[in-house]
Each structure stands twice: as structure tokens, then as C-alpha cells.
Amino acid sequence: MSRKLAFTKMQGLGNDFVMIDAVRQPIQLTEDQVRYLADRHFGVGCDQLLVVEPAQTPGVDFRYRIFNADGGEVEQCGNGARCFARFVFEQGLTDKREIRVETKKGIIAPRLEADGNVTVDMGVPVLNPADVPFVSDSDAYVQPLDVAGTSVAITAVSMGNPHAVQVVADVDTAPVAEQGPLIEHHPRFPARVNAGFLQVVDEHRVRLRVFERGAGETLACGTGACAAVVAGILRGLVASPVAVETRGGELTIAWNGVGTPVLMTGPAVTVFSGELTLP
Numbered sequence: 425m426s427r428k429l430a431f432t433k434m435q436g437l438g439n440d441f442v443m444i445d446a447v448r449q450p451i452q453l454t455e456d457q458v459r460y461l462a463d464r465h466f467g468v469g470c471d472q473l474l475v476v477e478p479a480q481t482p483g484v485d486f487r488y489r490i491f492n493a494d495g496g497e498v499e500q501c502g503n504g505a506r507c508f509a510r511f512v513f514e515q516g517l518t519d520k521r522e523i524r525v526e527t528k529k530g531i532i533a534p535r536l537e538a539d540g541n542v543t544v545d546m547g548v549p550v551l552n553p554a555d556v557p558f559v560s561d562s563d564a565y566v567q568p569l570d571v572a573g574t575s576v577a578i579t580a581v582s583m584g585n586p587h588a589v590q591v592v593a594d595v596d597t598a599p600v601a602e603q604g605p606l607i608e609h610h611p612r613f614p615a616r617v618n619a620g621f622l623q624v625v626d627e628h629r630v631r632l633r634v635f636e637r638g639a640g641e642t643l644a645c646g647t648g649a650c651a652a653v654v655a656g657i658l659r660g661l662v663a664s665p666v667a668v669e670t671r672g673g674e675l676t677i678a679w680n681g682v683g684t685p686v687l688m689t690g691p692a693v694t695v696f697s698g699e700l701t702l703p
């Protein structure tokens with residue numbers, strides 16, 4: 425039996441989302457339905473689908489679930505967190521400008537700024553390889569990863585979701601298309617991984633491309649920007665705060681070191697709303 429579904433299309437630096445208000449229209453989407461909604465030819469089209477639900481934890485305002493375009497549910501989404509905050513405010517689901525929201529892996533706190541940007545406390549990055557998860561007998565911040573016979577020096581970081589960050593001379597010529605899928609599916613990342621390609625411009629500015637788990641290369645990746653700055657600071661290449669230039673625009677990331685949270689600031693834009701009949 426088909427049903428009507430209201431949705432809103434949003435984007436954060438070109439990383440685009442279909443937002444579903446499952447507070448007012450409770451729904452459980454199948455993987456096939458997620459893939460349909462994310463499909464850029466047969467559906468609405470997005471990198472990720474974000475479903476807003478009532479909170480399940482006391483003292484938290486909402487729960488938000490994140491699904492990649494391939495249908496898989498994941499732990500965290502940085503650009504999505506900013507769009508989520510604007511969505512619940514614009515839809516009248518809250519009158520708060522600072523929101524506590526639970527995701528599959530932890531609670532984050534987005535704040536709507538007066539200048540239109542959104543700042544999110546993305547939580548404390550996880551560096552213990554077993555918790556990323558990254559199969560390794562070392563906890564060194566830089567480790568060699570064999571990628572089709574090429575040894576790539578990566579830093580494994582979890583922002584709730586897993587990231588493998590490498591430093592390149594120039595993101596425009598980095599082997600994103602060739603290495604991205606190989607790193608995403610690398611056996612040493614049992615939950616797969618988002619592959620970051622980081623170019624250092626100066627102490628407070630970098631350029632970044634990310635081949636995302638379950639979505640391919642996106643124009644921007646918020647958790648990827650957080651992971652890249654963490655990796656850059658651990659390697660002594662940059663210092664907080666860092667401007668992160670992505671193909672979709674610029675994020676500001678601040679981090680004061682191991683054991684402290686990462687703060688991410690950037691835009692969140694509503695593109696259009698619509699309704700469709702869900703197959």
C-alpha cells in the first residue's frame with residue numbers, strides 16, 4: 425500500500441539531504457525506499473537521507489537518523505547536523521536555537537548563529553584504532569595502509585563515523601576516484617570508511633576532498649572536515665582554528681587537542697519542500 429510522504433531538500437556546502445519529519449509523520453523506511461528517495465533520476469536525489477524522530481533519551485530534544493544513498497544507516501553526519509538544526513527550527517518543531525540531538529553514536533549540540541551559520545559541537549574524536557574501527561597492532565597517529573600496492577600514510581579517526589585521512593600535495597590532482605573506493609572497502613576497516621584527501625595550505629587553512637562511505641565523493645563532508653583537522657593537528661601540520669576549503673565551500677573547524685570536542689561552523693540551506701507517493 426503506497427503512502428504520501430512530505431520531505432524537504434536541504435544542502436550544506438553542496439552535500440545534499442532529503443529531510444523527513446518523522447515526528448509529525450511517523451515512518452520506518454526500508455533500505456529500498458531510502459535508495460529510491462536518494463536516487464537522482466528515479467527519486468528526489470541526495471547524498472544522505474535524514475530522519476528526525478522524537479528523542480528516546482531524557483534531556484535530549486530529538487533523535488536524528490542518518491542513511492547514506494546506498495541505504496545503509498550510519499552514526500554521524502556533520503553537514504547534516506547543521507541542516508537538521510535549521511530544519512527543526514524552520515518547521516516549528518522547536519523554538520530553541522541550541523538543540524541537543526541524539527544520533528546512532530552519541531549526542532551532538534547544534535546551535536543556530538545570528539549570522540545564519542550553524543555551529544555544532546561534534547563531540548570528542550576517537551583515536552583508538554579498535555574503536556574507529558581500524559584493524560591495527562599500533563596506535564600511532566600515522567600508519568601505512570596498502571592500497572593496491574601503494575603504501576598510503578593514513579590517520580584513522582572516528583567522529584562517530586570512521587575516517588581515514590591522508591595528506592596530498594594538491595587535492596585537484598589527488599587520486600580520489602582511484603583510491604577512494606579501495607580505501608572505503610579496505611579490509612582493515614571492517615565497517616568501511618570515509619576516505620579523506622587533505623592538502624595543507626598554511627597553519628590555519630587546508631583544502632579537502634572526501635570519498636564518502638556509502639555515497640562516493642561529495643562536494644563537502646562535515647565529519648570529514650573534523651577528522652581532517654584532527655589528523656592535521658596530530659601530525660603538527662595545522663593549528664586551531666582551521667578553515668577547511670571543500671569543493672562546495674568553506675567550513676571552520678576548532679579543536680583544542682586530544683580528549684576535547686571538535687566544533688564545526690558552516691551554512692545550512694533549505695532548497696525546496698515537496699510531497700511524493702512512496703512506493
Ligand SMILES: N[C@H](CCC[C@H](N)C(=O)O)C(=O)O
Pocket residue numbers: 439471472490492498499500501502503504585586618636637638639642644645646647648
Ligand atoms: N558517508 C558518511 C555519512 C555522512 C557524512 C557526511 N555527509 C558529513 O557531512 O559528515 C558515513 O558513511 O560515515
